[in-house]
Amino acid sequence: MEDLRIGTIKRNERIIIFVNGKEIRAYKGEIVLAALHAAGYKILNRSKDMGEGRGPLCGMGVCYGCLVSINGIQNQRSCMVEVEEEMEITIDETQTV
Amino acid sequence: MKPKRYDVAIVGSGFSGIVAANRLADHNLNVVLLDENIHIGGQILRTIPEQLGTHTVSESDKVRKTGFRFIDNIKEKKITAMNRTVVLAIYPERELLVEKDEKRVFTIRPEIILFATGARERFLPFKGWTLPGVISTGAVQVFMKSSGILFSKKILIGGSGLFLFAVAHDFVKNGGSVVAVLEQTSMIDKLALLTQLSHQFSKLTEGARYISKLLFSGVPIRHRTKIIEARGDQYLQEVLTAKVDQKGAVREGSERIYQTSALAIGYGFTPNIELPQLAGCELEYEEGKGGWVVKVTDDLETSVQNIYAAGEITGIAGALKSLNEGALVALSILKKLGKLDEREFLPQFQRLTTQRKHHLSFGNYFNALYKIPDEAISLIPDETVICRCEDVTMGDIKNALSNGFQTPGAIKRATRIGMGRCQGRICGPVLYDIVAAYTKKPGSKIPLLSVRPPVKPVSLGLLVPGHE
Numbered sequence: 163m164e165d166l167r168i169g170t171i172k173r174n175e176r177i178i179i180f181v182n183g184k185e186i187r188a189y190k191g192e193i194v195l196a197a198l199h200a201a202g203y204k205i206l207n208r209s210k211d212m213g214e215g216r217g218p219l220c221g222m223g224v225c226y227g228c229l230v231s232i233n234g235i236q237n238q239r240s241c242m243v244e245v246e247e248e249m250e251i252t253i254d255e256t257q258t259v
Numbered sequence: 260m261k262p263k264r265y266d267v268a269i270v271g272s273g274f275s276g277i278v279a280a281n282r283l284a285d286h287n288l289n290v291v292l293l294d295e296n297i298h299i300g301g302q303i304l305r306t307i308p309e310q311l312g313t314h315t316v317s318e319s320d321k322v323r324k325t326g327f328r329f330i331d332n333i334k335e336k337k338i339t340a341m342n343r344t345v346v347l348a349i350y351p352e353r354e355l356l357v358e359k360d361e362k363r364v365f366t367i368r369p370e371i372i373l374f375a376t377g378a379r380e381r382f383l384p385f386k387g388w389t390l391p392g393v394i395s396t397g398a399v400q401v402f403m404k405s406s407g408i409l410f411s412k413k414i415l416i417g418g419s420g421l422f423l424f425a426v427a428h429d430f431v432k433n434g435g436s437v438v439a440v441l442e443q444t445s446m447i448d449k450l451a452l453l454t455q456l457s458h459q460f461s462k463l464t465e466g467a468r469y470i471s472k473l474l475f476s477g478v479p480i481r482h483r484t485k486i487i488e489a490r491g492d493q494y495l496q497e498v499l500t501a502k503v504d505q506k507g508a509v510r511e512g513s514e515r516i517y518q519t520s521a522l523a524i525g526y527g528f529t530p531n532i533e534l535p536q537l538a539g540c541e542l543e544y545e546e547g548k549g550g551w552v553v554k555v556t557d558d559l560e561t562s563v564q565n566i567y568a569a570g571e572i573t574g575i576a577g578a579l580k581s582l583n584e585g586a587l588v589a590l591s592i593l594k595k596l597g598k599l600d601e602r603e604f605l606p607q608f609q610r611l612t613t614q615r616k617h618h619l620s621f622g623n624y625f626n627a628l629y630k631i632p633d634e635a636i637s638l639i640p641d642e643t644v645i646c647r648c649e650d651v652t653m654g655d656i657k658n659a660l661s662n663g664f665q666t667p668g669a670i671k672r673a674t675r676i677g678m679g680r681c682q683g684r685i686c687g688p689v690l691y692d693i694v695a696a697y698t699k700k701p702g703s704k705i706p707l708l709s710v711r712p713p714v715k716p717v718s719l720g721l722l723v724p725g726h727e
Contacts, residue, residue: 191311221398
């Protein structure tokens, strides 16, 4: 998979997060949504009536298109949370927005 | 629980909020600064957090550097800065219901409220804009600026407004490649002309600089080019574009297909007026200010006593106006609370008010230029999704309109548009434009959707007293 992390930024602490149980690399201080995207998780849920796959739109807490479950709490806007060591994220692509 | 006491509560920590907080704290006022985001600073002052890492190339933008200094000063002053804090509701006597860290809910009752809630992006829906891979220009910036991550290696950027060029510029600077920038107005021609005419608008020349740098780096810029459709199976694969005339109608035979898995879209900005609206502040509609904004006096007080507004919510005009209004509103509040006498107040007030007029006229010019023409609205195909949360299409809205539902509120009840989690923040402004275009009424005559608490979704458990 291509690396989307910008090369001119010197990163500090590499950490591990879990996405649907799978170990994923991330860096402390990254936004959950961006870290998920960099790891290839780009479809996060499904539209209500048509059942189409959906991803984020606004990236700043307005559209609610990036909802995931974080450490057991459902419907978190992943654009409004930073990754932490061993954070557990669940993406349910079948869940409606 | 007894509400906490503050002299001033500032909602939103962008340019206006942080400037005002600093100035008010300098006069020993007890200030609380509330912001929903992870970090203080709003959208323009997003940057790689210390914890994450450091840029190896320096940042030169003067306005941003000014902003970062204000943020640093906040840490040293008597300012209670609360990040990840959402204002859910506002009740009489300026009582704010607040949720912090998705963990606890409490109330704050300040003497003065300053709304500095900023703006969000606006959109002109097209077929397939809901496909994953289609993202807002703002989100592309957030990925880069806050997390150091490119949305993709290669991206197509389209819509209208100067912001498209800023994003393209940053994307290239960070090692990405921009397929093209598609700007649907004829803005570039006009911008070139205006730069020669009015040197006082530093923002303008900044915009022109972005464009010239882009041209220099070889990014194709296509004006009067509109996105017609995003296509793909599950994920974006290609984008159909076409040349349009001044009114937004497609010129036949000008269609072109771009193969791309990333498309960034933006159509300017719309003020975040929901909280002031809920507080009962009078709003006004002015195309030159970017649509519905909070109505303020020259002191930046709203129609509700002791509630003030500053920044993009009083008129879209960019960071310099927000800096100016942050200083101006602080001055007005200091006078109101008896911290300044007339002699100290007046010279500063006059200077800032004069500057403000320049910023407003700058905004006025651009907002009028970016106004999406009614014709472009009526060209939206029936199968296009307008409300992303509830899957309400253009066809559904047209049906409702022809069945006699002639206001946004009536259409909401008929179709469920705006009833999803975003509470109409994305589709609302589009719906207003659609209703105006179809009922042939001016924007000022279209009644807004109601705002009711909680203005953002909240876990019910948090509202139960004693819950931790």
